[in-house]
Amino acid sequence: MGELAPPDAHGPVVxxxxxxADATPLQYWVAVAPGAYLQLDDVVVTTRELPPTGGEQPGPVAIAGVVTQVRARHEGAVFDSDVFAIADGTLPAQVxxxxxxxxxxxxxxxYVPPQPGAVVRRAEGATRAAALYFDRMERTVPIGLGRDGAPVFLNADFLDGSRGAHVSISGISGVATKTSFATWLLYSVFRSGVLGGAGETANTRALIFNVKGEDLLFLDHPNTRLxxxxEKAYSRLGLDAGPFPDVRVFAPPRPGDLTGSPDVASRLTGVDSFYWTVADFCADRLLPYVFADADxxxxxxxxxxxxxxxYLHRHAQPADGGVVLDGKRVNSYSDLVDLISERLADDETRGEWAGTAVGLGTVNAFLRRLVASAKDLSRLVRGDLRGSAPHEINTAESAQVTVVDLHNLPDRAQRFVVGVTLRSEFERKEKAGTARPLLFVVLDELNKYAPREGTSPIKEVLLDIAERGRSLGVVxxxxxxxxSEVERRIVANSAIRVVGRLDPAEASRPEYGFLPxxxxxxxxxAKPGTMFVAQPELPVPLVVEFPFPAWATRPAEAGAAPSATLRSLVQSSDPFAVVGAGSRAAPPGGSLPDDDIPF
Known part of the structure; x- marks a missing residue:
């Protein structure tokens, strides 16, 4: 790491x-010079000369670090009330x-401690990049600006599965900007070109589940508040400011609508419905995903x-979207629930459907839950849309960013969609047997789908992704x-951990022990837009501020939708060719404009 030496290459003395105070190789204190200041997250460097060994004079040892605490005090004061006398000038003291x-x-x-009295300098340029290991990152993703106004990078090797994968983002709802940071991270990955050439970038996909309002339905619209x-903030990070150019939106059908039109209010065009036929439900063994604790x-x-x-898998015969089961035609999920209830209530057919060793009380417990699901899932499992082909969520055949809207669905239906969709995507990746194309999955409210206690089919899918997804290209x-309420194995397998504004009780949990x-x-x-980002190569999380989204984050911000011509061009081999190739981020330690850009 020659960038940290010689000393005269460092920044100004601070x-x-x-x-x-004790100085150790891993932590020490600095007395701030008159006229200078240090704030939290500043990067500094000092050096120590070593005595000759074996007749050779070793070079200086450079010790770089990040400011993790700052204090100020009166030297010469004894009592608390002395502050008044010092302020009046009647008692000598120094701040x-x-x-x-x-x-x-x-x-x-x-690993030797710095010597007391050694000069400490602010780390700038290449020295700062070396202090934060940016110089060792072969592929970097810009994730925002540090407190010193310089870019902060993420090592892409710990994001795409090369050396690690998965991101965990925590924070208070509505304040921590978790979803905003997740979409910003995707935007930076796609725009920075970190995944290689245009072809590879075009084949990298993202699947986003929208669970709150219709805010994520306008990712392909420019933000009118930009x-x-x-735009200069984006430029400082080496990125162009604009919307996601290649987006496809899916929404559930409206209840009781035989045309299958999508249930959205604000976005009237460019939305497809998604649902499953009764035949798919039986053939693909989807019944366990109806129950939160089926495993x-x-x-x-x-x-x-x-x-x-x-039984449904063996005996249901497809028939124009519905099925024929035990000689009866089933055209809807409600019909299927009624038929199952009828067969399980009959003493002659109960054993064939449920097994001979199952008691009536156990069967009734199943039926209570099944009957309760009919209202929630009837519009998702269909056999009455014969005039239109079923809309299957398949990211391999969709746009670069696929948004699945769930906000209008009840809790049980949301779990069903997330579980079945993730299982289908993961199975496709398993059959492909390759980590490319890469698939990023953005899922909010993870504690609902993978809680720390209990088990369910959805939780098992998410655990599979956390533990094996890296090798299959699912992040x-x-x-x-x-x-603290998410399954430990999922959090433990996350190479990147991000924290926004936290609740005081939650902040005391051991899951945040990586924070100083x-x-x-x-x-x-922490204010919205400020995130604490921990990555494996750095012992200290970096505090970053990411720029205001250049894409619409709510209907009121949405500019004109992209034209059909633009969309067709965008879906070529280079999805960003029309909007702009996107200038690459300045190399770590390289020069960037240093004017102060507000966020």
């Missing part, structure tokens, strides 16, 4: 290593600021779930208000 530095990098790797200052062995009724699922970007104490306290007051 202080000296403090002599009244002294000191900053705690957490070491990020040592070059060469000789101004020149925001929980502690629940005896789950035996009935799997027995009925197997989970999960967002939740409380990481000062950052954990700051997370309680």
């Amino acid at each position: 202080g000296r290593v403090l002599g009244t 002294q600021e000191a900053a705690e530095i957490t070491t990020t990098r040592v070059d060469p790797e000789v 101004d020149a200052a925001t 929980d062995d502690r629940q005896q009724y789950t035996m009935v779930v799997h027995s009925v699922t197997a 989970l970007i999960g967002a939740q208000q409380t990481a 104490p000062a950052q954990r306290a700051r997370a309680l007051i």
Whole structure:
């Protein structure tokens, strides 16, 4: 890491290593020089000369770190009330600021403490990039600006599965901007060209589940609130500001609508319906996804779930969207529920459908749950839309970004759609047997689909993605208000962890132990757009501010939709060719405009 030496290549002097506090190779304090200042997250560097060994004079050891705490005090004061006398000038004292530095990098790797009194300089340019390991990142994704106004990067190797995968984003709903950061991360990945040439970028997909309002239905519309200052912020990160150019939106059919029109209010064009035929429901064994705990062995009724699922798979015969089962035509999910209820209530057919070892009480427990699901799933499992082909969510045949709208669905129906869709996508990747094309899955409210306690078919799919998705090219970007309530194995497999504004009770949980104490306290007051990002190569999470979205985040911000000509061109081999190739981010340590851009 030669970029940290020689000392005269560093930035301005900001202080000296403090002599009244212990200095260790991993942490030390700096007395801030008069006329200078250090704030949290600043990057600094100091050096230490080593004595000769074996007749050779070793070079200086450079020790770089990040400011993790800052304090100021009166030196010479004894009592608390002395502050008034000092302010009046009747008691001599001096104000002294000191900053705690957490070491990020040592070059060469000789772990010795810095000497008290050693000069400490602000790290800038290539020195800053080396201190934060940006110089060792072969492929970088810009994720925002640091407190010093310089770009902050993510190592793409820990995002696309090369060395790690998956992202966990936590924070208070409505304040932590979890979904905004997830979409910004996708935008930066696609626009920066980090995934290779145009062909590879075009074949990288994203699947986004929209669970709150219709805010994510306008990703392909420019944001009318975009101004020149925001465009400059994007430029500083090496990106063009604009909407996602290749987006396809799916929504559930309207209840009771025999035409299958999508149930959306604000976006009237460019939306497709999604649903499953009754024949698909039986043939693909989808019944377990109706129940939240169908894989929980502690629940005896789950035996009935799997027995009925197997019976439907064996005996249901497709018939124009519906099925013929036991000689009866079934054209809807409600009809299917009625038929199952009838067969399980009959003593002669109950054993064939549910198994001979199952008691009547267990069967009734299954039926109560099944009958309750009819209202929620009737518009998703259809046999009455004979005039139109079923709309299957298949990212391989969709746009670069596929948005699945769930906000109008009840909780049970949302779970069904998420579980079945993820299972289908994961099975396609397994059959393909290759990690490319890469598929990013953005799922909010992860604690609802993969809770820490219990088990379900949806949770098992998400666990499979977390543990095997890296090798198959499936990357989970999960967002939740409380990481402490998400399955531990999913959080543990996330190479990138992001935290926004936190609830005080949640911030005290051990899941946030990777945050230094000062950052954990700051997370309680973090403003929207400020995120704490931890990645494997850095011992300290970096605080970043990401720019205001250049795409519409709600109907009121949506500009004109892209034309058909633009869309057809965008769906060529280079999805960003029309909107602009997107200038590559400045190489770590390279020069970027340093004017102050507000976010």
